[in-house]
Amino acid sequence: MKRIINYVLIGIITVTSACSKFDEINNNPEATDKVTSAMIATRIIINLANQPTQKSFLQPYMLNKNIVWTEFVEGYQYNGFGAGSLSFTAINDAHFMMEFATTDKLAKSYEGLMYFARAVKFFEATMDLGDIPYTDALKGETDKNYFPKYDTQKDVFLGILQELELADQAFATGENFAGDPLYGGSTDRWRKLVNSYALHVLLHLSKKESDTDLNIKARFQTIIAEKPIFTSNADNYELKRTDKAGQTYPFYKVGNNFTIYPIVSSEIIDRLKSNGDRRLFYYANPSAKRIQEGKLSSDYDAYVGIDPSLVYDNILAIKNTNDYCKLNDRYTEIAEGEPTQQLSYSQLCFTIAEAAARGWINESAVDWYKKGVDASMKFIYENTPNTSQFHHDMPLDAAYRNSYVAALGDSFPTGLEARIEAIITQKYLGSYLQSEFSTYYDYRRTGYPKWKINPASSLNSEAPTKIPVRWKYPSTEFSYNPENVDEAVRRQFNGVDDINQPMWILK
Template sequence: MKNIYKTLFITLFSSLSLGSCTGIDDLQDDPNRALEVPPELLLTQLETRAFNTISLSAALATRQLVFTDGVNSDQYYNWQRSGFNAYEDLKQVQQMVLEAERTEMPAYKSLARFFRSYFITGLTRTFGDVPYTEAILATEGNFAPAYDTQKDIYLSVLNELKTASEELAENGDNIRGDVIYTGDALLWRKLINSYYLRVLLSLSNKTGDADLNIVQRFREVVNNPGTYPVLASAEDNGVLPFHNIEGNRYPLFQNNGLQTAYYMEKTFVDRLKTLQDPRLFSFAQRTPKAVQQNMEVTDFEAYNGLSGSAPLDENVDIAGNGDASMINERYYKEAANEPGILISYAELQFILAEAAYRGWISKDADTFYKNGIKASMEFYNIAEEDINTYLENPAVQLGENAIENILTQKHIAMFMNTGWQIFFEQRRTGYPEFDVSGGGVLNNGRIPKRWMYPAKELTQNRANVDAAIERQFPEGDDINAEMWLVKKE
């Protein structure tokens, strides 16, 4: 069924292609574009865009992988400008709203609230202030939308997500084209409410802001599960499964670079070895030397990584000597492999653990923490006996360094999934530490805090982007500038 929907969508949408240009300057009607598209086909496209979170760039930037075929800007933090391509997705969200109204199918309008929130959150946490109100509700011919403040965007997102969940409790019938939850409105409400908690936690530096009212909003959801259900088990995970069918395969299937140039990062491997974490065997291959010596797959000493901050030539030499572990071959040999994850039960448990530790909710942080670890290990098919042994390991206990330990486990759980989420978590908390001690790191040894605005905005919307830069960043449009979201009160 999932492939039928996708095939139908691709066939139809190939004639509706909008190109790859920036979304802001193409908000007017295209006379060659079909004006009516069934909302279920738009939903399928939005789902495949949002839930496909497999990203090699994110794995390099978050010290999970290392690239050896050249100086990679993600790995060495030589970041520059990013793009506004997500506005293309937001245009499709708005189109789904119009089609939902035309066909009198309100559930799609409610789901649109979630996708609108998801895509705009991705944009604002990347850049800072971005166009929102005028960009999404633009009138014909508006090529220069104003930039909304990041705070206003987050206020809108929080309200939209809450409304989406409440509406689906009333109008969640007749959802077709859904390749994630096959039309189950309750599961969608669980995902939306869990994502709402993620957004609230991302605002942990703003707990004193009365307009946001973060802690009370968080408590309202956790203390009212009947009204605001959340992910209750791994079966509720928000995931996009892949299949061995053309157009539906794992994005890195048969990726040539992954077979030759991607190695495990040393600090990540060392952390797994220190914790005696069996997920390492699922993530990585043994080093060539370990294979030659017939070391067991389950021998932690059979694995080694390359430093993400070391100069390229040093890493090439170590890899050439057979002393580095490549990523597990399943990532490029298995057409299905693991699904793309938008948000998981494991992540939710870590969110709740952090909130409990911070005193936002009157719950046991340790229980949530261990539930998150267990769910992650089950996702990677770790045996129950090994999970229990791991959970009893003194080095794994929540302890006094609770925030660091929660984020460390979240980093492990998000290996090669959930996109850039763990980077933004690290930016928020400082954990886990991303190594910059080697001589290869650019950006003066600093981890960037954002991306610069697209060059196209400087030529087509200069007045508005300049105004946004001036009110946010005294140092100018710089990758090390701190946006409102990052600044502590």
């Protein structure tokens, strides 16, 4: 034992005496030893804009009825909800961006990014759950508050709208900044995003348009009249993909064992076919059975979707006939794929169209509706190789787009509810495999598109004829913050953390 101790002492002495040389040898001259504002900004922006890969990428689109999953029974496809997420760790160090900034104007730009990131994270959490910690959130380090109270959803939305306003003001007085993979640090482009996102948030408060504290109509009007917003697809809140490890399209085939399982849903295919909409030929590959029977890949009748509400065994039976549509090759065969969006110019156009239809603003609902369809088609066309493999000789070229969009004015409904349905349906069709849960939120708010619900296959056991309207609070909250989460559940849902009880914004 003594001999071992002596060897340990010798080792300690050796390491101590050589410490400075050890540090020198192990110092990487290519790496920084100091955290910068730009480094934090890059991590935060990627976290906000990125989407998961492979099967996880497609899970929101199972809930949105974009696709049918054939590996096994999938909860989201059959309206089975569990617990949601309540984590703000991605933004808990956002305030350091200002502290590390080298000029006052840079500090303002990073302040704008901080406010925007906070608004997005709190918006996503409250949209999923209802009441959440807001005022007390992220105060564990500064105030040693490890058990935050839950704010009412109304107060959370008031805070989100205020933070978006502060973000716009900060970017307006800042300067272009480093560390931005989306807009190259352009504060002008970030202002467009912040204000477009604010319109997106305001629309989700449509059931509260008479609330004087929220003042939704006036806020919407001010942004439209006075602030910069998206004006084209060049402004999209999106990540452009590359043929590099970790940067490829989320469902690209390399290393992806799940490409054999998704089928394009009839909720998508039937609507596109009935409208004579060529986006069909970019979203899907034709049915192998119908091609074998002599149909051309450019024939609308060569495309058939599967109803995602069918009992799983019936879906497998149809799959065995080969009479179904796989995803278009552009989703699996092109490493770069298309940019993945969180909010697009097309979606903003539909947001403005709906606000106009509701009478919030003095704009033409049909004109913004047409702009939304055109922007969707143009985005797809410009981000897809112009070959028959990817559009089946039915390109979304300018001549087709102009003709199709012009005709939309003739079919635009006159009644408010019919107009809302038309706008939301086109917004849905333009968001195929984009924007994660966005179209589910629109469905939950408006009831459109009218998705099929089958009680025989539903995993929503308490209400099999309905799609749940929220996720449950995470179990960790009941373990570590029980007093506050229990109070929030009592306040909102009569003490039952129920996926079928509407949150405040839906009442």
